[in-house]
Amino acid sequence: MLATLIIVFREVLEAGLIIGIVLAATEGVQHRGRWIAGGMAAGIAGAALLAAFAGALSNAFSGVGQELFNAAILIIAVLMLGLHITWMASHGRQIARDMKAIGRSVVEGERSLTAMTLVVAVAVLREGSEVVLFLFGIATSTHEGAGSMLLGGGLGVLAGCSVSWGLYRGLLALPMRHLFKVTNAMIALLAAGMAGQAAAILVSANLLPSLGDQLWDTSHILRDDSIVGRALHALIGYADRPSGIQVLAFLVTLATLIVLSRIIGQGSRVRQQGGPARHAH
């Protein structure tokens, strides 16, 4: 049971951390609970569907269907996280102000919510399909003790969810004026890490050159298959032996997001200062 719990927990952990950040980043946005729950439900449904068609997907595109699919959904998540960051760059200050002035759930933000819902769905889909396949394997096997292993799986999911909730509550403990700065930084790192992962997957499918097979080796300090390594892998794309293109994809994504949010942030500040004057004419 414990072995099953750990296997499932490791898979759920990654999605759990992402959802924790998304929850904190959308704090105060109206109806976000419904959206995010919807994203999770869609992710679980998609995971079951994906698990059912795992064989077909595996054989698709000359045998690199799994890799292409995983890379594609990671890239979608990167784009959606990017949308959220640019949206927050122009609206974040106002949301924080509104939340202080009028309290919670009065702010609009459905555009960003759609993007974040997709991120949640993708995160659940990606890790969920592995959990579904694993639990399905246990459920259909005739070995004794399938019940206790399924119980372990259930506890693993619960443990993953509690990490998600813990991260969310922990972030909320930050002062409101810092909250979105912190979540934006975390989302930028998350997106950069995902871009790096997508690049690494495409290298393993022989679809991208590695540009250096191993830029460094920190596996003797922190292996990326340890629990801490996995958490850092999910949060900031930590890899103990990254390829050149993985690091390049990380840096390019991070730099793009920082530059974009600077430009948009300045633009919105100018508009806010210039707005009333123009209005008076």
Added chain:
Amino acid sequence: MADPVALGLTGHKFTPSAVTVAANQKFQIKITNHDDTPAEFESHDLKVEKIIVPGGTVIVSAGPLKPGTYQFFDDYHPDQAAGTVTAKE
């Protein structure tokens, strides 16, 4: 590239569980899952991760590797199904 190294999974055991490849060049491993449960061929050392459905066969690409021994396992049965790739010059 040389022909893929062939591995089978039967009763949650890799056969063979130890293979040798040429160092410093890319190679492929072809894994067939003969069990009636899904498996996930995974190796942090080789940076691969791929699901194999019951009765399915997948091919993964890895390397070039420096001479040495690298671990792989079935992520769904890590205690039972594990093996090594040794890269030799």
